[in-house]
Amino acid sequence: MSSRYARPLAILIEELAKLPGIGPKTAQRLALYILNISREEAGILAQSITNAKDKIKRCQICYNLTDQNICEICQDQARQRDIICVVETVRELMALEKTGGYKGLYHVLQGAISPLDGIDPDHLTIEQLISRLKTEDIKEVILATNPNIEGEVTASYIAKLIRPLNIKITRIAYGVPIGGDLEFADEVTLTQSLLGRQIFKNDK
């Protein structure tokens, strides 16, 4: 009941509560925090929102987020340019980048095929991926869509399209998460991690 607050405060709380995972109580806490910081700091926060919104767009090649026409990863000549990792969204791209273990290129699908949610293949950037594969000199495509139904369907769909191009197609490994407990892994994951077992090397 926002009537208890002065109107500009009520509006701020309401707007903050629209953010995902921010309930009314957290929104109130954040709003009071914002009222407590300096006008300059609050201005910087507000500015960062409009500025990001104005400047950030999709990379014309891989659909990563960027403030240029071509994102830094696509521009980076030091990266391995004959391998593309296909992900659903920028969140997964960021997660993979954080590992520091991948030095190739990306392609962001902007979602996964999900007929129930009305997301067909042509809502995604699959066509753009295929045309990249035809023009760039790509030796391997890693399908890193999520290990759930939509991700699997999307991976299968894309694999079928790539197959005629004679490019190596791989899928990220399924298995038990490092640091986790076998006991708590679900049966499907355990089965997959058994099927995908690798020769054990002691000399690591």
Place this chain on the structure above:
Amino acid sequence: MSSRYARPLAILIEELAKLPGIGPKTAQRLALYILNISREEAGILAQSITNAKDKIKRCQICYNLTDQNICEICQDQARQRDIICVVETVRELMALEKTGGYKGLYHVLQGAISPLDGIDPDHLTIEQLISRLKTEDIKEVILATNPNIEGEVTASYIAKLIRPLNIKITRIAYGVPIGGDLEFADEVTLTQSLLGRQIFKNDK
């Protein structure tokens, strides 16, 4: 490591991560959400921050947050005007208002006495409270500072100053869990602790 993000996105994530309780992962999630909403919605969010910051100030009487000189509670002639509930911050005022069980006025101290944090009585609005008590026709002061050390010290300190004015001094009942924060108490408990308030005795 913000260098993985385009600069405007990195700045947005950084700014969001400054908010209390927002870690880097949540900040990233919020930033990507903001990039996904319409430019208009993002504009409204940014605007609500600067607008609240520009418009909201302290009530000249009770130090509640308001966009006028005098807050709505102080202006409300339907409220009981001979009783003042003294709280540490606006958060507690809001929590008490939510109960709907209190119809008197407030006084927001803007903190609690805490020598360790360098907060002396004159950092708070205690002097202003005393001068209210001398000019307004107040019959009772409810001390609703938090039930922790700082709150108790502050209540004692204020009670000592009010004593000569011959005004009834009460303390919210300890229905609220000791060591907790008023802000997080449920409404029924808060209402009960208001109803069960006791005459304040310094000589405990």
